Amino acid sequence: MTRVITIASGKGGVGKTTISANLGIALSILGEDVLVMDMDINMANLELILDLAGKPVTLQEVLSGKEDIHNAIYEGPGGVKIVPAGLSLPNLKYIKRERLEEVFEELIRNVEILLLDSPAGLERDALMAMSLADEMILVTTSEVPSISDTLKTKLVAEKMGIDILGVVINRGKSDHEFLSNEEIEAILEVPIISVIPENPKLISCFASGQPIMIEEPKSKTSNSFTQLASYLIGQPFHINNKGFVSRLIEGLLGNFPINSKRH
16 A cells, blocks of 8 residues: 655744655655655755656646656656656646546556645645645754744644654754754644754755755765665664774674673
8 A cells, every 4th residue: 555645844944845756755765665756846946856847748738638647757866756846937827726636546556655745834735736646744943943844734633534654854063053952842742753964965965956865865964864764664774884904894794792801
């Protein structure tokens, strides 16, 4: 049975699409059959992050009745499947959102995990992305306004019967001006399942269309995405922090333990 997970946020600018893209890549690298679909039809960004802008068929053409959804599926970095929403403003007037349910039914027959990159807030398209999912990940930063908006999204999702898997804190900070993880969990009453560390490299990755999971696969930020992906599919996660000398000694000695002499 396909897992449908909406990646949602209460407000824009918290890094939801960046997290959707890199989480999808991490899941794919771990061997999962995953597709990320951009549900933000009016303000699409997923294809920019993944250097897929300008594709001939997008969700816009599909919802306009001009194309089949299978023609709008592209292979992204790390083997993740992507359905871009499309960037054409003229095409927006031809879109019929009632076609989305038919598109959705077709997708879940052909993929194991479907990640829906939801528009921010609680407008029509965001609610539609929520209604299609059984599970949800909330993305927020540690600022009070962001947490407040995330709480609203969480309450609406609960009323819709969606299983909230947890909260991802993006650009995690320990500054006294921001809420602590304990305070965030107390306010939202939802566990924090990942903290993505602040990384200036994410900005240049966005601009170049090269996700950090590909650009810096061994960085702390990429490890955070891999750890989150592992958590979602119930796999153990290990980081290899051993230095060159340790690896050299292990290579020379194999698995023989080194026992110290007792005096």
